[in-house]
Amino acid sequence: MVAGVSAGSAGDVEAAVKKTEIIVSAAASLQDSLDKIAVQYEKQHPEIKLVFNYGASGTLQKQIEQGAPADLFFSAGDKQMNALVDKGLIADHKALLKNQLVLVVPSDSNTKLTTITDLTAPAFKKVAVGQPESVPAGQYAQQSLTAKKVWDTLQSKLVFAKDVRQVLSYVETGNADAGFVYKTDALTSKKVKIALTVGGHVHKAINYPVGIVKDSKHPAEAKAFYSYVQTTAASSVLTGYGFQLAK
Secondary structure (H helix, E strand, O other): OHHHHHHHHHHHHHHHHHOEEEEEEEEHHHHHHHHHHHHHHHHHOOOEEEEEEEEOHHHHHHHHHOOOOOOEEEOOOHHHHHHHHHOOOEEEEEEEEEOOEEEEEEOOOOOOOOOHHHHHOOOOOOEEEEOOOOOHHHHHHHHHHHHOOOOOOOHHHEEEEOOHHHHHHHHHOOOOOEEEEEHHHHOOOOOEEEEEEOOHHHOOOOEEEEEEEOOOOOHHHHHHHHHHOOOHHHHHHHHHOOOEEOO
């Protein structure tokens, strides 16, 4: 009996050792959709183990520049991908998705928003945004507030977050009265509601490019997953979470 258990365990260990790990550095806003895609992909490719490193696109960009292991990079902004392409650190890459910037408030909030300039009202004591230096959603929020001439006015109210999921968490827990997130993030939570969709004319286009890291230790396997996320099967998951496909 014990010997049988040992043999089974050894077999499991052996099977685990044979898996090729593909490290995917991806924008935090992609977590739910990519986790679901990974389940599908690993079922079809039992020899592959997808390991995700989720965070702010700017932070992930810096990690790749500093030589951190990564096979694929999913960015929530063109800026971060272009910086890596310019440095010769990305091989194949393409625009994959688009998203929308929205303002969320707690689901039980009665405050009304008709324009982002309403954030200057006393009802909004704390407004959460991603750090503009590293979080694309924070950059888009800054561009929008600057275009409406209230970025400086709101400085005392702003609460900065390390990524867009932290912004969502601040609003969910009542630590912020409103926050700038992507539509896709807002749709994952029952604790917030979309109070306003920010017009696309006040910020740069929200594009999500994907690229293969040139120093990938498993370029063939990385390319296979890169191709998979462009298939109809993967696209249906992504659009199901509120993303739009890039033309």
